[in-house]
Every structure is written in C-alpha cells, then in structure tokens.
Amino acid sequence: MTQPPPTGSTIAPTETAAAIRSAVDAGFPATVADLARLVRIPSVSWPAFDPAHVAESAEAVAELLRGTGVFELVEIRRAAVEDGSELGQPAVVASRPARNGRPTVLLYAHHDVQPPGKDDDWDTPPFEPTQRGDRLHGRGAADDKAGVMAHVGAIRAFAEAAGDFDLGIAVFIEGEEEWASRSFANFLRENRDLLAADAIIVADSGNWDLETPAITVALRGAVAFNLRIDTLAHASHSGMYGGAVPDAMLAGIRLLDTLWDADGSVAVEGLRDAGLETPAYDEAQLRAEAGLLDGVAPIGTGTILSRIWSQPAITITGIDAPDVANASNTLLPGIRVRVSARIAPGQDADEAFAAVRAHLEANAPFGAKLTFEDVDTGQPFLVDTSGWAVAETRAAMAEAWGREPVEIGVGGSIPFIAELVEEFPGAQILVTGVEDPESKAHSPNESLHLGVFKRALLGEALFLARLEARGDAP
Known part of the structure; x- marks a missing residue:
C-alpha cells in the first residue's frame, strides 16, 4: 500500500519523475562535455591573474543558460565592490518568472576557481580536464563548475520532462566567490527584484560519501587578514648584530605560536565553540581523507568532526619573506603573514576578528610593531531545517540517491550566505553540492566523481519537479 507523503512534502507525478530520469541519463554525456569545456577556461578571480579568463567563463556560462531555452533574460552583470573602488568580476544572471502562483527557486553557484598552484603538484594538467576511472580531474571540476553544470543539467532535464512549466527559476552564477565575493552584497541589492525567491539552492558544498547525499546545515565563518610584523628600520648583518637584535622572523615565530595551545587547539580568548552534536567519524577516516602522514597526530580536542564543524581554527596560509634560495645572512626588518581563521557557527565575525587582534597585540614579543591589513570577514551560518523546502530536498535526494540524506556541518565558509539571508529574509536556503571527501x-x-555528480544533478531536477507540483507558492 502506498504511504501518504510526509507533511510539508509533495510527490512529483510518477510520469514526470520517470521522464526526468530518462532525460538525465540521455543528457549526461553532453553535460560532462560542457563541464569539461568550462574547466578548460582558467577563470581564476584573484587580482594577480588575467581577468579576461573570468569574462570568457562568464560568457560560456551565459551561453549554456541561453541554450536551455527556458529563460526570458540571461545577462552578464557586474557590481561595485563594497568600498566602491572598482567593479567586481562578471556574474551571470538568468530569470524565468513564476506563473499561476507557483513558487520561485534561485539557483546559485560560482564559475571562478582557485589558483592552480604549481603544475608539478598535479598528476594531470590543472586546466586540461582528464577522466581517470569515475573521476574527472581539473581545477574547478568540482568547485564549483560542477555546481554550475548541476544547475544547467537539472534545468535541461526538468524542462524536457515537464514541458511548459509554471515554476519560477532564477539563476545567479557568481564570478568572484574565490576572491571573497567583494561585490556580492551590492550585486544582490542591485538585482534584488530579479533574484527574489521562495527557496535558494547554494550548490557549493559536498556529500557524506560516494553513496550518501548530504544537506549542509552548519558552516563556519571566516576571518582573514594580512599581519605585518616589524622590528628594525632596515636590514642588518646577522653575524654582527644577531643575539642582541630581535629580527622580524624571530618575533613572528614567537608571536604566531601563541595562537595555539600545545595540543593545537586555538588559544585565543573570546573565540567560542558552537557545541554541535556530530556523527561518528574516526581518526582513520580523517587520515584517509585529509592525507595525514603516518606518525603525524591530529590536533585539538573533542570529537574529530566537532573540531572541524563546531570549533574555531586558525591557519597561517602565507608568509612573505626571502625564500631559501635567496636567504642571506641578514636580520629581516619586517615580514608579512596571511592569517586565516574559521569561527564557529553562532559567533559574529567582527567580534572574532577583534578577539584575534587583541590577542596578537597583547602577545607581540620584544615590542614588535604590528600592522593589520586587508581584513576580510564572513559570517557563519546555521540552517533552519524545519521548512517545506528542506522537506522537499530530502525527499528528492532520497529518490535520486536511493538513500536518505544526512545533515552535515562544513569546516569551510560560505560567507555570502549571511548576505542572502539579509537581502531575502523570507527565503529558505538550502546548501547542497556535488563534492565528496575525495574531491580535494x-x-x-x-x-569530481561522476556518479556523485549525476545523482546530485538528478536530485536537483526532481526537486524542481516537486516545487512545480506544489501548486501555489507558500
């Protein structure tokens, strides 16, 4: 006997769901080929890289959205960064207004990527998509051009199966997520009417494993800044003055070490623990997924996932100082480091920065002079899981994957989600994704694992069908 759907959930017509599966199967090779074409574009949004590649990527995404044939508007737009000094990187927006009282869903992903790093560290060229077994390798293959193509593929399959549908769909494909989303808030304000929605899918997270889908319900916030440490007016000979004069490297090493306890836990007063409950996850799994070397111990206290999802973390991600090849017998007058902190859900990012700054200023050794530059903050996020959109997402994922989704936290940050909440307070926000623990x-x-990608795409297409079947917008 067929059981009734749970409260707050609907079931897409059986024929439509079957047609969506067929459309996903038939269209998947083309979707992967389109993803490969996007990966070939080195769309790094950092200032030191050619912005023409980000523009090329935006145009390629816009063409893919136009090719679905469902949107009344597809445009490339830019907005000013928060201080108004320049325009942000190009983003793509698309809109199809809802009809007959149907809800509207906003689909978000980003088409910019991280720098590739050294080519020697890659087994395959970073911008030459290469399939090895079930995985497609390349910079952006998972984060987040697969998110872009999950949206495109889901729209294609849903439109093919549903025909002339009434659901409203808006799309926002950002071009600078990997460079702090500096124009994001202005972009939302300037395009608010175009992007307003009842539910928002942020396709920029991951799944529990290759067979189990996940909905991300907790994200840590971010605080990052450059710290300059100066002790001398000019460089001096290390043999003539070493032992009497503290150079900046000595001061920097001593200062940065105060950020952690002996076990590696963050030692900054004022940074808090969210106290989230976490599922089982052992050290062996951590070692396998993180690449922790034999004999190197994990850091921190509490359950492993609480350290990643619920507790603060501080990492030094860069140091400006002479490299070994250019090291001379010199006392360095100044060094610069990049400090990257992750803060627990529930803590304000500006409050966290103030705590880290106060700690560093209080612990500066030898009277070293500190300068704080290029401060970026992003708020953490906790998802309200009680809404109808979460129920529909759970049901669509279970149907696509053949397994119930789990709720997870993520140690990384998606700071702009707080801005989505501020601009669209009535929308339900769903954080999903196509990554898995091996995506790197x-x-x-x-x-990108192509099986995970296909199931994620199918789940989103079935979610769209469920929203179409709901009838009137909430």
Whole structure:
C-alpha cells in the first residue's frame, strides 16, 4: 500500500519523475562535455591573474543558460565592490518568472576557481580536464563548475520532462566567490527584484560519501587578514648584530605560536565553540581523507568532526619573506603573514576578528610593531531545517540517491550566505553540492566523481519537479 507523503512534502507525478530520469541519463554525456569545456577556461578571480579568463567563463556560462531555452533574460552583470573602488568580476544572471502562483527557486553557484598552484603538484594538467576511472580531474571540476553544470543539467532535464512549466527559476552564477565575493552584497541589492525567491539552492558544498547525499546545515565563518610584523628600520648583518637584535622572523615565530595551545587547539580568548552534536567519524577516516602522514597526530580536542564543524581554527596560509634560495645572512626588518581563521557557527565575525587582534597585540614579543591589513570577514551560518523546502530536498535526494540524506556541518565558509539571508529574509536556503571527501577542492588534483555528480544533478531536477507540483507558492 502506498504511504501518504510526509507533511510539508509533495510527490512529483510518477510520469514526470520517470521522464526526468530518462532525460538525465540521455543528457549526461553532453553535460560532462560542457563541464569539461568550462574547466578548460582558467577563470581564476584573484587580482594577480588575467581577468579576461573570468569574462570568457562568464560568457560560456551565459551561453549554456541561453541554450536551455527556458529563460526570458540571461545577462552578464557586474557590481561595485563594497568600498566602491572598482567593479567586481562578471556574474551571470538568468530569470524565468513564476506563473499561476507557483513558487520561485534561485539557483546559485560560482564559475571562478582557485589558483592552480604549481603544475608539478598535479598528476594531470590543472586546466586540461582528464577522466581517470569515475573521476574527472581539473581545477574547478568540482568547485564549483560542477555546481554550475548541476544547475544547467537539472534545468535541461526538468524542462524536457515537464514541458511548459509554471515554476519560477532564477539563476545567479557568481564570478568572484574565490576572491571573497567583494561585490556580492551590492550585486544582490542591485538585482534584488530579479533574484527574489521562495527557496535558494547554494550548490557549493559536498556529500557524506560516494553513496550518501548530504544537506549542509552548519558552516563556519571566516576571518582573514594580512599581519605585518616589524622590528628594525632596515636590514642588518646577522653575524654582527644577531643575539642582541630581535629580527622580524624571530618575533613572528614567537608571536604566531601563541595562537595555539600545545595540543593545537586555538588559544585565543573570546573565540567560542558552537557545541554541535556530530556523527561518528574516526581518526582513520580523517587520515584517509585529509592525507595525514603516518606518525603525524591530529590536533585539538573533542570529537574529530566537532573540531572541524563546531570549533574555531586558525591557519597561517602565507608568509612573505626571502625564500631559501635567496636567504642571506641578514636580520629581516619586517615580514608579512596571511592569517586565516574559521569561527564557529553562532559567533559574529567582527567580534572574532577583534578577539584575534587583541590577542596578537597583547602577545607581540620584544615590542614588535604590528600592522593589520586587508581584513576580510564572513559570517557563519546555521540552517533552519524545519521548512517545506528542506522537506522537499530530502525527499528528492532520497529518490535520486536511493538513500536518505544526512545533515552535515562544513569546516569551510560560505560567507555570502549571511548576505542572502539579509537581502531575502523570507527565503529558505538550502546548501547542497556535488563534492565528496575525495574531491580535494582548493588542492592539487581536484576531481569530481561522476556518479556523485549525476545523482546530485538528478536530485536537483526532481526537486524542481516537486516545487512545480506544489501548486501555489507558500
């Protein structure tokens, strides 16, 4: 006997769901080929890289959205960064207004990518998509051009199966997520009417494993800044003055070490723990997924996932100082480091920066002079899982994957989600994605599991069908 759907959930007509599966199957080779074409575009949004590649990527995404044939408007737009000093990188927007009282869903992803790093660290060329077994390798293959193509593929399959549908669909494919989304808030304000929606899917996260889908319900916030440490007016001979004069490297090493306890836990007063409950996850799994070397111990206290999802973390991601090849017998007058902190859900990012700054200023050794530059902050996020959109997403994922989704936290940050909440307070926000624990986003040898990609795409297409079947917008 067929059981009734759970409260707050609907079931897409059986014929439509079957047609969507067929459309996904038939269209998947073309979707992967389109993804490969996007990966070939080195759309790094960082200032040191050629912005023409980001523009080329935006145009390629716009053409893919136009090719679906469902949108009344597809445009490439830019907005000013927050301080108004320049325009942000080009983003793509598309819109199909809802009809007959149907809800509207906004689909978000980003087409810019992280820098590739050294080619020698890659097993395959970073911008030459290469399939090895079930995985497609390349920078952006997972983060987040697969998110872009999950949206495009889902729209194609849904439109083919549903015909002339009434659901409203808006799309926002950002061009600078990997460079702090500096024009994001202005872009939302300037395009608010175009992007307003009842539900928002942010396709920029991951799944529990290759067979189990996930909905991300907790994200840490981010605080990042450049710290300059100066002790001398000019460089001096290390043999003549070493032992009496503190150079900047000595001061920097001593200062940065105060950020952690002996076990590697963050030692900054004022940074808090969210106290989230976490599922089982053992050290062996951490070692396998993170690449932790034999004999190197994990850091921190508490359950492993609480350290990643629920507790603060601080990482030094860069140091400006002479490299070994150019090292001379010199006392360095100044060095610069990039400090990257992740903060627990529930803590304000500006409050967290103030705590880290106060700690560093209080612990500067030898009276070293500190300068704080290029401060970026992003708020953490907790998802309200009680809404109808989460129920529909769970049902669509279970149908696509053949397994119920799990709710996860993520140690990384998506700071702009707080801006989505501020601009669209009535919308339900769903954080999904196409990655898996082996995707290595931001790292050399980034890759996408094509089976995960296909199931994620199918789940989103079935979600669109469920929204169409709901009838009136909430």
